[in-house]
Amino acid sequence: MLNFNFKNQTEILFGKGQIKEAKSRLPKDAKVLLLYGGGSIKRNGVYDDVVKLLDGVSFEEFAGVEPNPTLQTLMQAVELVRAKQLNFILAVGGGSVIDGAKFVAAAAHFDGEPWDILAKGAAFSSALPIGAVLTLPATGSESNGNSVVTNKDTAQKRAFGSDIVQPVFAVLDPVYTFSLPLKQVGNGVVDAFVHVIEQYLTYPVNAPLQDRFAEGILQTLISEGPKALTTPQDYDVRANVMWSATMALNGLIGKGVPQDWATHMIGHELTALFGLDHAQTLAIVLPTLMYVQRGQKRQKLLQFGQRVFNISSGTEDEIIDKTIKATQDFFEHMGVKTRLSDYNLAAADIDKLVANLERNGMTALGEHSDIDLTKARQILTLAL
Amino acid sequence: MLNFNFKNQTEILFGKGQIKEAKSRLPKDAKVLLLYGGGSIKRNGVYDDVVKLLDGVSFEEFAGVEPNPTLQTLMQAVELVRAKQLNFILAVGGGSVIDGAKFVAAAAHFDGEPWDILAKGAAFSSALPIGAVLTLPATGSESNGNSVVTNKDTAQKRAFGSDIVQPVFAVLDPVYTFSLPLKQVGNGVVDAFVHVIEQYLTYPVNAPLQDRFAEGILQTLISEGPKALTTPQDYDVRANVMWSATMALNGLIGKGVPQDWATHMIGHELTALFGLDHAQTLAIVLPTLMYVQRGQKRQKLLQFGQRVFNISSGTEDEIIDKTIKATQDFFEHMGVKTRLSDYNLAAADIDKLVANLERNGMTALGEHSDIDLTKARQILTLAL
Numbered sequence: 001m002l003n004f005n006f007k008n009q010t011e012i013l014f015g016k017g018q019i020k021e022a023k024s025r026l027p028k029d030a031k032v033l034l035l036y037g038g039g040s041i042k043r044n045g046v047y048d049d050v051v052k053l054l055d056g057v058s059f060e061e062f063a064g065v066e067p068n069p070t071l072q073t074l075m076q077a078v079e080l081v082r083a084k085q086l087n088f089i090l091a092v093g094g095g096s097v098i099d100g101a102k103f104v105a106a107a108a109h110f111d112g113e114p115w116d117i118l119a120k121g122a123a124f125s126s127a128l129p130i131g132a133v134l135t136l137p138a139t140g141s142e143s144n145g146n147s148v149v150t151n152k153d154t155a156q157k158r159a160f161g162s163d164i165v166q167p168v169f170a171v172l173d174p175v176y177t178f179s180l181p182l183k184q185v186g187n188g189v190v191d192a193f194v195h196v197i198e199q200y201l202t203y204p205v206n207a208p209l210q211d212r213f214a215e216g217i218l219q220t221l222i223s224e225g226p227k228a229l230t231t232p233q234d235y236d237v238r239a240n241v242m243w244s245a246t247m248a249l250n251g252l253i254g255k256g257v258p259q260d261w262a263t264h265m266i267g268h269e270l271t272a273l274f275g276l277d278h279a280q281t282l283a284i285v286l287p288t289l290m291y292v293q294r295g296q297k298r299q300k301l302l303q304f305g306q307r308v309f310n311i312s313s314g315t316e317d318e319i320i321d322k323t324i325k326a327t328q329d330f331f332e333h334m335g336v337k338t339r340l341s342d343y344n345l346a347a348a349d350i351d352k353l354v355a356n357l358e359r360n361g362m363t364a365l366g367e368h369s370d371i372d373l374t375k376a377r378q379i380l381t382l383a384l
Numbered sequence: 385m386l387n388f389n390f391k392n393q394t395e396i397l398f399g400k401g402q403i404k405e406a407k408s409r410l411p412k413d414a415k416v417l418l419l420y421g422g423g424s425i426k427r428n429g430v431y432d433d434v435v436k437l438l439d440g441v442s443f444e445e446f447a448g449v450e451p452n453p454t455l456q457t458l459m460q461a462v463e464l465v466r467a468k469q470l471n472f473i474l475a476v477g478g479g480s481v482i483d484g485a486k487f488v489a490a491a492a493h494f495d496g497e498p499w500d501i502l503a504k505g506a507a508f509s510s511a512l513p514i515g516a517v518l519t520l521p522a523t524g525s526e527s528n529g530n531s532v533v534t535n536k537d538t539a540q541k542r543a544f545g546s547d548i549v550q551p552v553f554a555v556l557d558p559v560y561t562f563s564l565p566l567k568q569v570g571n572g573v574v575d576a577f578v579h580v581i582e583q584y585l586t587y588p589v590n591a592p593l594q595d596r597f598a599e600g601i602l603q604t605l606i607s608e609g610p611k612a613l614t615t616p617q618d619y620d621v622r623a624n625v626m627w628s629a630t631m632a633l634n635g636l637i638g639k640g641v642p643q644d645w646a647t648h649m650i651g652h653e654l655t656a657l658f659g660l661d662h663a664q665t666l667a668i669v670l671p672t673l674m675y676v677q678r679g680q681k682r683q684k685l686l687q688f689g690q691r692v693f694n695i696s697s698g699t700e701d702e703i704i705d706k707t708i709k710a711t712q713d714f715f716e717h718m719g720v721k722t723r724l725s726d727y728n729l730a731a732a733d734i735d736k737l738v739a740n741l742e743r744n745g746m747t748a749l750g751e752h753s754d755i756d757l758t759k760a761r762q763i764l765t766l767a768l
Contacts, residue, residue: 001398001399001620001623001624001627002399003398003399003400003401003402004396004398004399005395005396005397005398005402005405006395006396006398007392007393007394007395007396008391008392009391009393010391011389011390011391012388012389012390012391012639013389014385014387014388014389014390014639014640015385015386015387015388015640016387017387018387018389021389206620206624207620207623207624208603208604208607208608208624209600209601209604209624209627209628209631212596212597212599212600212601212603212604213596213597213600215596215600216593216596216597216599216600217593217596219592219596220592220593220596223592224592236385236590236591239385239591239640240385240590240591240592240593243385243593243640244593247593252636255396255398256398256399256623256627
């Protein structure tokens with residue numbers, strides 16, 4: 001096992017009606033930025049619950065944070081925070097809104113050019129505190145310090161992370177996910193699944209508990225994910241998906257083990273250049289990445305297939321092939337297509353993707369830093 | 385799944401040499417109470433590392449916290465804190481020392497009779513902050529707010545719990561456990577195992593992720609525990625046991641599910657009256673409690689046997705019998721005897737135990753509150 005430091009500062013308020021618990025977690029002098037997305041929260045009752053929560057609290061609204069939130073939109077929210085001297089952000093939505101809140105929280109206090117926080121890893125030492133009300137289980141953003149923002153002007157999708165912008169609380173009410181479009185449910189399950197894979201499917205370091213936890217999340221997503229599509233109002237199913245997605249990326253399972261993240265990095269370019277949903281990019285890249293990296297990941301691929309998909313017959317290579325196929329089938333079963341051609345992308349587009357990877361310095365990806373541009377091209381070509 | 389709130393405020397500093405990370409976590413104006421037990425830390429080098437950590441920091445030592453720490457000893461430490469106006473406790477040891485630190489931390493700031501915190505659940509609103517250096521993986525006390533203290537004068541072993549006394553950091557260096565007596569290693573593994581069982585072996589509430597996590601810890605303890613006895617210097621084995629014991633009782637796996645704790649409550653009387661090690665009491669009580677409660681715990685007993693011990697053949701009742709036997713065998717394999725007679729206790733002693741349960745109000749134990757004194761007597765009698 002590798003050395004690690006671990007603390008998770010987010011208080012989880014989980015379950016039906018738990019938003020009422022959030023009231024006492026707001027600062028006494030709170031001047032709140034209520035940040036949300038496209039307005040679905042006004043149709044499903046979440047907005048009403050939030051406004052009730054903010055009864056007697058000073059707040060300003062900023063709507064319109066888009067999926068894959070952009071620098072250009074978020075900077076408008078930064079201006080609002082500065083103009084109204086707001087001191088707390090309540091992010092209501094999925095990972096995009098919460099990621100956006102983290103950028104706004106840091107940028108509002110930042111002296112220089114805020115994009116430098118992502119583009120150059122510029123350090124920042126303070127941010128507005130954030131509370132989250134989660135409506136889409138997927139990214140784990142509600143209880144980690146990570147954020148991904150897209151710069152529309154430069155077609156760059158970049159990440160930053162800091163404890164300083166990690167939410168102080170997160171309301172996880174499964175009922176808030178009942179009305180989600182099934183496409184978003186499927187995307188969310190795939191996203192959470194791949195988060196686990198990035199922290200699990202590397203090489204063994206004799207950390208069996210981390211392996212068991214990762215496998216437990218994968219098994220739960222495999223059993224509950226499809227039910228979330230067929231019985232959308234089943235509270236327990238939604239609760240299990242929601243808790244799995246949070247545990248997938250709250251930092252715990254990745255402690256003491258190597259991590260990969262190449263699928264995410266390659267996938268980011270698919271979103272930045274062609275606007276694919278984040279989960280779609282992961283569903284495209286992961287299977288062929290597993291295929292190309294089957295040597296480096298051999299032992300964990302076998303363990304993954306045997307323990308998670310119960311694949312035990314055949315030679316080791318056959319088990320690995322079946323495991324990759326099972327992963328792909330699971331994504332398709334969740335309604336997320338796994339080939340570039342499913343999204344009308346072709347060989348010529350791979351040149352652009354590889355060029356973008358090069359431009360962003362993504363030339364040594366994966367747990368061994370051995371996924372260079374040649375391998376990335378191979379992974380993408382196999383996914384045509 | 386049940387509603388829950390969850391946050392764990394303890395920063396884990398895990399791995400070889402991680403004590404050096406603790407320096408920056410001490411308050412700048414720290415006046416430290418260095419609290420430890422019987423002096424083993426002076427023989428195994430931990431004391432030297434701690435003194436190095438405290439270089440330049442004002443501190444006082446209090447040694448002699450016993451296993452099953454007593455009110456009488458701890459009140460001496462409280463006096464030292466008050467006399468020297470100390471403001472931070474560094475607890476170096478296992479669960480007894482850390483449990484003791486929690487009591488000292490709360491009692492030193494408490495206006496009334498400190499034993500009331502345990503005996504009457506008296507509320508307290510402040511405590512000295514605590515840092516822990518763990519030398520014995522077992523109780524999980526290093527990252528929770530729970531404490532158990534024994535009053536020698538009244539033969540009462542009672543618990544209290546509060547976030548206020550939860551350690552702010554915990555150093556978990558597996559090397560610090562290399563020199564543990566094997567008896568303590570075995571006890572620790574059994575203790576952690578039963579902590580998981582108390583939060584897992586109840587009735588299903590459709591919380592599959594919590595089940596998988598619990599099973600993952602149990603599987604890890606079953607695979608690594610025996611190796612910790614046969615190859616005491618194996619770093620990874622010790623690391624895996626240590627991380628499992630912490631995860632067993634840091635609050636996570638019990639969130640959203642029913643909990644039992646009857647084995648602990650009955651076991652506490654065995655320690656209070658006859659001085660048995662905590663783990664010995666759990667190893668005695670759990671198997672026969674499982675037998676007596678096999679109706680109420682039927683579904684989870686089957687799942688436990690099938691998933692954790694891979695017992696699949698036979699009728700359901702045969703699977704349950706084999707599962708109870710496998711649990712008992714595991715405890716014995718870890719060197720912890722499972723019958724009252726192994727500790728020279730006999731039928732007449734059960735009367736005293738039942739009387740003590742009654743005196744302490746332990747008359748409706750378990751996840752259904754259905755373990756009354758008659759059932760407790762039955763559980764103990766079967767364990768003769």
